[in-house]
Amino acid sequence: MASPGAIITTNDLCIRCTGRIFAMEGHGMSNTERGMSFVQSEGQQGRIIKPVEPVECAICHGIFMQLDLYASEIAQRLSKYDFSTFLLGSTFPEESTSRESMIQSSYGSRGESIKKEFNRELGKLIEKKMEKELDRDDPDIMVKIDTRYMKMDMQVKSIYIYGKYRKFNRIMPQTKWIKYSDVKDTIESVVGEELNHLTGGDLYYLHGAGREDVDVRMLGNGREFIIESCNPKSRSIDLARLQEMVNSSGKGIEINDLSYTSRAHVRRLKEEKHDKVYMATVTSDRDIEKESFAESISGINGKVIYQRTPLRVSTSRSDLVRERKVMCVSIEDIQKNSARLKIEAEAGVYIKELISGDNGRTNPNLSDLSGMKLVISELDVIEIKR
Numbered sequence: 106m107a108s109p110g111a112i113i114t115t116n117d118l119c120i121r122c123t124g125r126i127f128a129m130e131g132h133g134m135s136n137t138e139r140g141m142s143f144v145q146s147e148g149q150q151g152r153i154i155k156p157v158e159p160v161e162c163a164i165c166h167g168i169f170m171q172l173d174l175y176a177s178e179i180a181q182r183l184s185k186y187d188f189s190t191f192l193l194g195s196t197f198p199e200e201s202t203s204r205e206s207m208i209q210s211s212y213g214s215r216g217e218s219i220k221k222e223f224n225r226e227l228g229k230l231i232e233k234k235m236e237k238e239l240d241r242d243d244p245d246i247m248v249k250i251d252t253r254y255m256k257m258d259m260q261v262k263s264i265y266i267y268g269k270y271r272k273f274n275r276i277m278p279q280t281k282w283i284k285y286s287d288v289k290d291t292i293e294s295v296v297g298e299e300l301n302h303l304t305g306g307d308l309y310y311l312h313g314a315g316r317e318d319v320d321v322r323m324l325g326n327g328r329e330f331i332i333e334s335c336n337p338k339s340r341s342i343d344l345a346r347l348q349e350m351v352n353s354s355g356k357g358i359e360i361n362d363l364s365y366t367s368r369a370h371v372r373r374l375k376e377e378k379h380d381k382v383y384m385a386t387v388t389s390d391r392d393i394e395k396e397s398f399a400e401s402i403s404g405i406n407g408k409v410i411y412q413r414t415p416l417r418v419s420t421s422r423s424d425l426v427r428e429r430k431v432m433c434v435s436i437e438d439i440q441k442n443s444a445r446l447k448i449e450a451e452a453g454v455y456i457k458e459l460i461s462g463d464n465g466r467t468n469p470n471l472s473d474l475s476g477m478k479l480v481i482s483e484l485d486v487i488e489i490k491r
């Protein structure tokens with residue numbers, strides 16, 4: 106290995122790329138200035154014997170002469186987006202970077218990579234041109250430049266909006282899935298389409314704090330969700346307008362309490378577990394007698410129940426027995442063979458199976474306790490305890 110003060114005798118590097126070999130020696134000067142100070146001139150000692158013109162340079166091929174061109178092209182593309190911060194990443198030809206690291210390591214690895222200098226210098230130009238800030242940690246837009254083909258890709262950070270939804274129909278799934286492939290609207294699509302209408306984004310995703318069955322209404326204080334708009338052109342939309350658009354869409358859903366949030370919130374939201382209060386309409390194969398029914402209900406009221414994964418969801422969830430608590434069950438009304446029950450239960454209780462028994466997979470269950478064949482004909486979530 107050559108010493109840091111060694112003379113550079115290569116004959117295929119420009120002044121800037123030679124200067125960059127010693128980027129860590131002293132501060133306050135550009136690589137070109139540093140390179141210049143090393144050039145050996147007549148009667149003087151210097152480190153660089155034969156610098157070449159940038160276009161002839163084996164590492165940079167004169168790319169730094171095109172910085173303005175890159176900056177204009179990027180600024181033009183970025184001008185379509187509303188953003189505050191950005192970051193640049195770049196790819197250089199393998200022969201350039203391997204030649205560079207070989208040379209730099211042979212002179213003591215005191216240099217800086219061409220990528221780093223290119224990104225920094227280009228970043229400065231764009232900051233100035235667009236009055237935007239470079240942000241290494243969490244940029245709104247990441248620009249990836251492939252210098253081999255002068256190709257650029259924009260990766261725009263998604264926007265995340267938190268809110269709560271209520272659903273007043275029994276036909277709409279929360280998100281699209283194969284089982285309901287014939288369903289046109291989902292909560293995700295109704296909110297997402299309106300959102301992207303405002304942001305100019307392309308895709309959208311709804312992240313829910315759990316989900317109710319398609320035929321279950323979500324009433325009361327609503328279910329928390331975060332909606333993500335991908336590739337947004339605009340990052341600051343009027344949330345009241347979004348709420349208004351969704352709520353007046355006539356699709357049978359309502360959203361409220363909207364606020365901007367971050368990707369990190371999605372995970373937290375998905376991990377939250379809340380007890381829920383349901384209103385269930387239970388139908389029997391015969392008339393329901395109030396006193397004995399109330400007696401049967403005491404068998405699940407305040408009790409721990411054991412539920413093996415229901416048959417209806419067993420294709421999508423692993424088969425296991427869960428232990429969950431049913432906090433409170435009360436009779437609201439009885440009409441002939443139908444009863445309305447208010448049920449408060451721990452997160453994760455399958456309410457339909459708590460009533461039907463699911464062929465003995467839920468124990469105890471109200472069908473067995475009452476000796477009747479009971480099913481839930483209508484179910485609503487009326488409160489999520491949080």
Ligand SMILES: [Zn+2]
Nearest residue numbers: 119122162165
């Ligand atoms: Zn060069």
